[in-house]
Amino acid sequence: MRNHTIPEYRLQIRTDKCRWCAEGLIRLEIQSYDHANGWPTDGFKKKQWLYIECPGCEYQWSLWKLGVAKPKERTVPEWRDAR
Numbered sequence: 001m002r003n004h005t006i007p008e009y010r011l012q013i014r015t016d017k018c019r020w021c022a023e024g025l026i027r028l029e030i031q032s033y034d035h036a037n038g039w040p041t042d043g044f045k046k047k048q049w050l051y052i053e054c055p056g057c058e059y060q061w062s063l064w065k066l067g068v069a070k071p072k073e074r075t076v077p078e079w080r081d082a083r
């Protein structure tokens with residue numbers, strides 16, 4: 001069984017606007033980097049931390065904060081993902 005791709009994770013976004021400046025986020029490019037607590041992502045060897053940078057206020061919204069859960073992971077304390 002393969003992992004989700006980044007476009008598939010995009011479909012799981014629950015919050016489509018920046019909480020700070022109300023900029024729309026859903027159509028923006030999802031960026032990623034290697035991160036041990038990130039999402040297993042098809043096409044990457046390591047887990048990826050997925051985020052969208054708001055063009056209005058430059059806040060980096062992790063997909064976690066936009067409502068995308070990490071599949072098949074033990075629950076980790078939320079502070080670990082605080083950014």
Ligand SMILES: [Zn+2]
Nearest residue numbers: 018021054057
């Ligand atoms: Zn913003």
